[in-house]
Amino acid sequence: MNQGLRVWGYWRTLNLLGNFNADPDPIKKDNIMFSGFLGDVLGNYEAATGSTHFDQPGSLNFVWKDGREFPYDHHSLIEAVHRNFETSRLGFFPCEPGWSFTVCNIFAAQGMYGHDKLHGTTKWADYKDRWRRTLDEEYLTPDGSYSHIRSNLTGLSWDTGEMPGGAYHAHASGRFIDILPGHYRRALALDLKEARPIMEALSGMVADGKLDLELPREPDRHRQTSTAVTTWTKLIGGAALVGDETLARAAIAGADAQLPTGGRWPERPLDGSAASIGGFLVARWSAPLTLGELNIRGYVPPSGPLLVDTAWDDVLVVLARSTDGRSLDLALTPSGEHDLPDVGLTLEALEPHRRYGVTNRSGDSIREVAEFIADADGRAVTSIAVTGFTKLRVETTDSGKA
Numbered sequence: 001m002n003q004g005l006r007v008w009g010y011w012r013t014l015n016l017l018g019n020f021n022a023d024p025d026p027i028k029k030d031n032i033m034f035s036g037f038l039g040d041v042l043g044n045y046e047a048a049t050g051s052t053h054f055d056q057p058g059s060l061n062f063v064w065k066d067g068r069e070f071p072y073d074h075h076s077l078i079e080a081v082h083r084n085f086e087t088s089r090l091g092f093f094p095c096e097p098g099w100s101f102t103v104c105n106i107f108a109a110q111g112m113y114g115h116d117k118l119h120g121t122t123k124w125a126d127y128k129d130r131w132r133r134t135l136d137e138e139y140l141t142p143d144g145s146y147s148h149i150r151s152n153l154t155g156l157s158w159d160t161g162e163m164p165g166g167a168y169h170a171h172a173s174g175r176f177i178d179i180l181p182g183h184y185r186r187a188l189a190l191d192l193k194e195a196r197p198i199m200e201a202l203s204g205m206v207a208d209g210k211l212d213l214e215l216p217r218e219p220d221r222h223r224q225t226s227t228a229v230t231t232w233t234k235l236i237g238g239a240a241l242v243g244d245e246t247l248a249r250a251a252i253a254g255a256d257a258q259l260p261t262g263g264r265w266p267e268r269p270l271d272g273s274a275a276s277i278g279g280f281l282v283a284r285w286s287a288p289l290t291l292g293e294l295n296i297r298g299y300v301p302p303s304g305p306l307l308v309d310t311a312w313d314d315v316l317v318v319l320a321r322s323t324d325g326r327s328l329d330l331a332l333t334p335s336g337e338h339d340l341p342d343v344g345l346t347l348e349a350l351e352p353h354r355r356y357g358v359t360n361r362s363g364d365s366i367r368e369v370a371e372f373i374a375d376a377d378g379r380a381v382t383s384i385a386v387t388g389f390t391k392l393r394v395e396t397t398d399s400g401k402a
Contacts, residue, residue, distance in 0.1 A: 008034055008062060018097025025070045026062060027080045033095035036108025039081050042074045043114025044291050050299045055119075078115040081108050082123045090152045091134030098153055102139055102146050103171045105131075109179045114295045124179065132180060144190055145169050161219070174292015184292075191241060199242045202235070202251075211250040214258055221275035228258055229272030229280050236283040249389070252284055264336065285318055302349075304328060305394055309346035315386055326351075327395035332386045340386040347382070347394065350374035357397040358382060362390050371397065 011031050012024035019030065027035045042054050053059060058071040072080070084093040085108070092100040093108075109131055112124035138155070139146045145167040147157040159166030170176050170187030177184040205211060215235070217226035232255035239248035259270040270277050289297065304322025307330065319331035328347070334340050350356065351374060358370035369392070372382045384392065 005063075005065065009065075012064075014096055024064045024068070027070065027072055027077055030084065030094045030097055032081070032084065032093050032104045032108050033101070035077060035081050035084070036104050036111055039074075039078050039111030040107045040114065040291070041111075042077070043111055043118060044294055046074070046118055047114060047294050047297065047299050050301065074115065075119070078112055078121075078123055082112060082127060085127050085131065088152065090138060090150070090155075091130050092138075092150075092152075094152055098151060099149055100152055101149050102135070102168075103148070106171060106176070106179070110174065110292065110295055113179050117295060117298045128179070132183075135180075135183075141167055143167075144186075146171075162221075174290045174295065177290065177292040178295040179292075195238045195241050199238050199244055199247060202239075203244055203247045206247055206250045209246070209250055209253065211247070211254040213254055215254075220273045225273070227272035227276055229255075229270055229276040232259065233276070233280045233283045236280075240283070240286070255280070255284075285316070288319070288321060304349065305347050306349045307345060308348050309344075311340070311343050314340055315343055318389075319391075327393055330392040330394065331389065332392070333389045334386055339388065342383050343386050344381060344383045346379070347374075348377075348379050350378040350380055351396065352376050352378045354396050355398045356380065356394055358384055359393050359395075360384075360390065361393055362388070 008026040009024070011026040011034065012022065014031070015021050015023060015029070021029070023029070038060075046052065046054070054074045057073050057076075059074075060072040060077065062070040062072070064070070085091070087093075088100075090100060092102075092105040094100045095104050109124060109127075112127065115121055116124050135146065139150060141147060145165075146169070148163045148166050148168065149160055150157045157166065163171075169190045170184065175184050175187055202211070205213070215228045215231040217228045218230050219225075220227045220230070232251060235251045236248055236255070239245075239251055255270075259272070261267070261269060261271055263269050268274070268277060270280065272280070302322070303325040305326075305328035306322075307317065307320045307328065310317065310332075314335055315332050316335050317330070317332055319329060322328050330345075332343070345358075347356075353374060353376065355371065355373050357368050358372075359366050360369045369384050370382045372380045374380045384390075
């Protein structure tokens with residue numbers, strides 16, 4: 001697989017300016033914002049799907065403009081990340097040459113943890129103590145938060161403008177839950193202490209499922225424009241943090257009312273940069289498992305009914321999960337502005353010849369909206385209406401075969 005230069009081609013210039021090295025290999029030295037992030041993504045992908053495609057030698061092949069190739073795979077990439085950690089005097093290694101960001105080093109640590117979980121290696125176990133010492137002795141601030149950035153050469157930090165005050169209690173995918181569980185509990189307690197009174201006040205403003213607010217705009221990620229996308233993202237995330245689903249849904253509706261551009265992908269549907277919209281989508285469509293929890297769990301083969309096909313261009317499938325191996329919980333919403341009166345669902349891994357019902361659980365009452373019988377292969381096709389955010393359950397309606 002040839003990885004696009006638009007994604008990683010920047011590194012040769014940064015490497016030349018910062019390290020006086022013209023090597024364009026994006027994995028070998030520094031560049032944790034690419035190698036560390038990619039390692040974490042590969043682990044999450046394998047834990048979610050069970051695919052070992054990227055374990056194959058050369059499955060990640062980076063080809064430079066002059067034809068030079070830099071072949072990697074999940075294993076060799078994590079080995080490079082581990083080697084960069086081991087050779088760093090600070091204990092963290094850089095994004096831009098000379099500058100090490102806490103969040104990037106968390107992603108890289110989670111990448112090593114995930115690889116250990118999936119493949120029985122000990123990369124994270126071997127480095128964990130030193131990584132924790134660097135976090136607590138080099139990055140911890142007197143108020144209990146962590147500096148966002150520090151110089152590997154001088155130890156100096158500065159506020160990049162990316163984080164309020166240039167520090168945070170926890171960050172990245174899972175807030176330390178997989179790599180340092182004790183730090184996770186501490187960070188969660190500190191975040192809840194700040195978030196709870198704010199979210200309680202906002203919760204009191206919800207009326208009929210709506211939050212009648214127009215949130216202020218903040219500088220966007222690239223600092224050239226401002227947007228309210230990041231402000232709504234914080235509110236949705238804060239509501240989820242304190243477990244207030246009513247406030248979270250109201251905040252999502254409020255964002256929908258304030259932010260639409262009228263466009264659909266590949267045009268930007270919200271008034272913000274691609275980076276800010278990406279963060280918003282994570283907060284809005286987060287799965288039941290955080291990526292850190294997925295790391296802890298590793299790969300578990302799916303059990304129970306599966307949704308294998310639907311009108312993917314018209315509907316967003318927010319949830320498709322079986323918790324008991326027999327029923328299937330679904331959450332769907334139109335990807336456009338209009339409700340969908342007839343959406344087809346193709347289901348597999350059902351019990352052959354069994355009668356199933358589909359119930360709508362979006363409101364206060366439960367009502368049956370479809371019924372079908374699985375064929376001899378445990379497969380069935382049915383259709384339902386998707387009206388706004390629609391929660392469904394597919395489950396058997398009889399005690400024996402039809």
